[in-house]
Amino acid sequence: MKFQFKIQPFQTEAAESVVRVFAGQPNHGERKYRRDVGRREAQAVFAEQDSEFETAYRNADVELTAQQLLKNIRTVQTANEIKYSTELVPGLGAVSLDVEMETGTGKTYVYIKTMFELYTAYGWSKFIVVVPSIAIREGVMKSFEITQEHFMELYGLKARFFVYNSSNLHQLDEFSQNSGINVMIINTQAFNTTMNEDKNIEGRSGNEAARIIYSRRDEFGSRRPIDVIKANRPIIILDEPQKMGGAATQNALKKNFNPLFSLNYSATHKTSHNLVYVLDALDAFNKKLVKKIEVKGFELKNLGGTNGYMYLSSIELSHNKPPRARLEFEVKHQNGIRPETHLLDVGDNLYTASNGLEEYRNLSVAEIDPVRAMATLSNGAVLAAGEACGNINEDDIRRIQIRETILSHFEKEEKLFEQGIKCLSLFFIDEVAKYRLYDDDGEEVLGQYGRIFEEEYSDALNERMTLFPSAYQEYLSGIKTSETHRGYFSIDRNGHAVNSATARGSEFSDDISAYDLILRNKERLLSFDEPTRFIFSHSALREGWDNPNVFQICTLKHSDNATAKRQEVGRGLRLCVNSSGERQDVDVCGETFVHDVNMLTVVASESYAGFVAGLQSELKADLYDRPTKASVDYFNGRTVY
Structure with missing residues (x-):
């Protein structure tokens, strides 16, 4: 299947907001300059002796004054109900513009579209996209690939794009020589090592790539690659600038790239420049541009007189049976004790159901309240749906989370x-x-979570199968339990899955082997022919990739302050697509049903109230404080001096 893209008004508004900042800038078309081709062999081929071989194209200078730019920015801010900028905030190049867009609304699409609009309006064609991690870099590259045909249909041309690689320096020549839209994508890990000129000192140890980009290379015509980049006066686009706003990074960008101006795209800007467009979390939800979120959490409850582990999952209702409690408790078998889930009626005895475990002696279900979703035990203890009690450990918690997700x-x-x-x-x-x-022979075997998943999945599947299966049940019966879950992890040199190491000072992994597998399978995962429906991934891989059809997210790890809940939820916020790649948005589903289809369930490792409070505080902190709009009614009965 192929993703289908269409023109969405809010994305057009975001692109046009940037373009209007430069109203009055003449379009000089292709600005030629004589390219430094370096030293060539005496017997150069005829084509290389032609003057066209030395021709290159750079971005024309911004001819607007600072006053004109500020006036245009304020005009855009008025139209978008954004607080006025009092000045041009110092940044990279002539001006630095901020675009704020909530995760899942397509900011990568927006800045690609903005490139085409700037090229059409002003002839600017050289762009460098700077990202904070390999994960985001690979996601950006994927976005360029899957939108190529879409933008070709809209604009009648294609952008040439590549990831910077110091071993493929010929791409820099092509970047300079080509007169169309050219985009170089680079991550800060490469930037902070390969672009550090201070390391290029004779006799000093340093990154090999740094010596390449700052030294005159024989294989590159005795030229310095950095000079070739700088000559193009590129427009710098920073994706997630809050993660790369350090002074060293910003100074290196300014010094080494000689940018024309910069555009900053993020949902959470930390350093403010001149803001021209805002689509925050509240806007995105109200306009139904992202999924609605529901949370499944659970409480650990200390019930007096109850030592046996119990977890009340839900109260089950039926048109021909009284309400029953879906209760998990421990059951004794010949080969040991393990937790099981049973549907219990009022009067059912837990001691009998557990095959005689002493901690459940004289304990039975006394009352089931379907209205409040509660069950009362014979000792007077009350459990609400989502509450656990007794001798509970971390393994019990993870099993509950996995089951609830399934x-x-x-x-x-x-x-x-x-x-x-x-x-x-x-x-x-x-x-x-x-x-x-991995066993002694190097063969894969299931770990703890893999075993728990297969046990719980098999139990849940068996409950759903009927004597006369529906089309959906036939689909389920055709999928092996072992094939419906899959792990996406970094791969070592032996082909074994390993933990994704995070870079020093970062919480994200930069192991390309993990991201490559995820991104390569993005479309395939959306096909019913692909049995994988449950994905296990390392927590360090939570940023930079997502899939629109993620409907459940479960974090099987200790919560910590460094892990933003909003970041984890963001992996599943995009509106889903069907098997034809068509986005299920308001146009397709209608205002009433779009969030019935697009509902993201977060299975939290804490209480519902705790998770929601944390998520809301993060969202509230990042919501844009819009200026108050004074209507005519505001002035009724007031005296204005």
Whole structure:
């Protein structure tokens, strides 16, 4: 399948907001200059002796004054209900513009579209996209690839794009020589090492790539690659600038790239420049541009007189049976004790159901309240749905999370299946060995989470199968339990999955082997022919990639302050697509049903109230404080001096 793209008004507004800042700038078309071709062999081929071989194209200078730019910025800010800038905030080049867009609304699409608009309006064609991690770099590259045909249809031309690689310096010559839209993508890990000129000192150890980009290379005509880049006066686009706003990085960009101006795209700007467009979390939700979020959390409850582990998952209702409690508790078997989930009626005895475990002696279900979703035990203890009690450990908590994710997945999947929408669930773990291990022969075996998943999945699947299967049940029966879940991890030289190491000073992994696999399978994962529906991934891989059909997210790890809830939720915020690649937005589903289809369930490792409070505080902190709009009614009955 192929993703289908269409023109969306808010994305057009964001691109046009940038273009209008330069109103009055003449379009000089292609600005030629004589390219430094370096030293060539005496017997150069005829084509290389032609003057056209030395011709290159750079961005024309910004001819507007600072006063004109500020006036245009204020005009755009008035139209977009944004507070006025009092001055041009110092940044990179003639001006630095901020565009704020909520995760999942397509900011990468927007800045690619902006490139085409700037080229059409002013002839600017050289762009460098700077990103903070390999994950985001690979996601950006993927976006360029899958939108290429779409923008070709809109503008009648294609952008040439590549990832900077010091071993492929010929790409820099092509970047300079080509008169069309040219884009270089570079991540700060490469930037902070390969672009550090201070390391290029004779006799000093340093990064090999740094010596390449700052030294005159025989294989590059005795030229310095950095000079070739600088000559193009590129427009710098910073994707997630809040993660690369250090003085060293900013100074290196300014010094080494000689930028014409810069554009900053993020949902959470930390350093403010001249803001020209805002689509924050509240805007995105109200306009139904992202999924609605629901949270499944659970409480650990200390019930007096109850030592046995219990977890009340839900109260089950039926048209021909009284309400029943879906309760998990420990059950004794010949080969040991393990937790099981049972549907219990009022009067059912837990001591009997557990095959005689002493901690459940004289304990039975006394009352089931379907209105308040509660169950009362014979000792007077009360459990609400989502509450656990007794001797509970971390393994019990993780099992509950995995089960609740599977149950939520099945509930949604049956409805989505009828609409031709593949349902995916995503688990974040902090240690690969908890999902996948290797035996002495190097063969893969399931880790703890893998075993728990297969046990819980099989139980949930068996409950759903009927004597006369529906089309959905036939689809389920055709998928092996072992093939419906898969791990996406970094791969070592032996082909084994390993933890994704994070760079020093960062919380994100830069191991290309993990991202490559995820991104390569992005479209395939959306096909019903692909059995994978549950994805396990390392927690360090939570940024830079997503899939629109992620409907459940579960984090199987200790929560910590450094891990932003909003970041994790962001992996599943995009509106889903069907098997034809068509986005299920308001135009397709209608205002009333778009959030019935697009609902993201977060299975939290804490209480519902705790998770929601944390998420809301993060969102509130990042919401844009718009200026108050004074209407005519505001002045009624007031005296204005």
